[in-house]
Amino acid sequence: xxxxxxxxxxxxxxxxxxxxxxxxxxxxxxxxxxxxxxxxxxxxxxxxxxxxxxxxxxxxxxxxxxxxxxxxxxxxxxxxxxxxxxxxxxxxxxxxxxxxxxxxxxxxxxxxxxxxxxxxxxxxxxxxxxxxxxxxxxxxxxxxxxxxxxxxxxxx
Numbered sequence: 001x002x003x004x005x006x007x008x009x010x011x012x013x014x015x016x017x018x019x020x021x022x023x024x025x026x027x028x029x030x031x032x033x034x035x036x037x038x039x040x041x042x043x044x045x046x047x048x049x050x051x052x053x054x055x056x057x058x059x060x061x062x063x064x065x066x067x068x069x070x071x072x073x074x075x076x077x078x079x080x081x082x083x084x085x086x087x088x089x090x091x092x093x094x095x096x097x098x099x100x101x102x103x104x105x106x107x108x109x110x111x112x113x114x115x116x117x118x119x120x121x122x123x124x125x126x127x128x129x130x131x132x133x134x135x136x137x138x139x140x141x142x143x144x145x146x147x148x149x150x151x152x153x154x155x156x
Contacts, residue, residue, distance in 0.1 A: 023077045026145040027051065027058060030092050030152050032134045033083040039134070040155075043106045047137035048079055050104045055139055082152035089133040095148040096138050097128065106135040 029044050052059045052075070060076035084092070096103045109122040109132065123131065138145050 024142055025058075025077070025140060026142045027075060027077060027079045027137070027139050028082060028145050028149055029079060029137045030082045030084055030089060030135060030149055031155065032086055032089055035134055039111070043135040044079075044081060044137075046110075047104045047106055047135050048075075051075070051102070051137065051139055055102060058139065081155040082149055083155045084149075084152040086133070088151045089136060091151065092138075092148050093128070093131070093133060093136055095150075096136070099140070099144050099148060101138045101140040101144060101148060103139075104137045105131060105133060108132040108134050 027048065029047050031040050031043060035043065058075050058077065059073050062073045063071035065071070093103070093105070105123065107123055107126075109125075110119050111134075113119050113122055126132075138148055140148075
């Protein structure tokens, strides 16, 4: 009788064992280091919002409490948040494009818009190399994301 289960990395773990889970993929957000706290939180929320709709594998199962109250599902893995300079953001953006990683971007112009249509128009108005990035989110193979964010620091 096999009482083991498949882990996200494909390793076998005994049923009921508290084996650490290590994912082959990574969700990461990179924020420009000079943003005020409220902007960091807002930008992070916006950046990760597209992942669940375009990459359904990142979403876990719905939650429920002991009373049976249902809650929405969340990401199945941690979201790591980094910070860096405007130059670090530009390099990460170029690297993500070069690696074909799924990416969302937030530019400084989006702080002045009030809706999704104007947000998209603000990004569309500039070529990729001229985007005034304040944040980006990437998802993909762990090593590719690590190489993309080279030079960034973990957010404090």
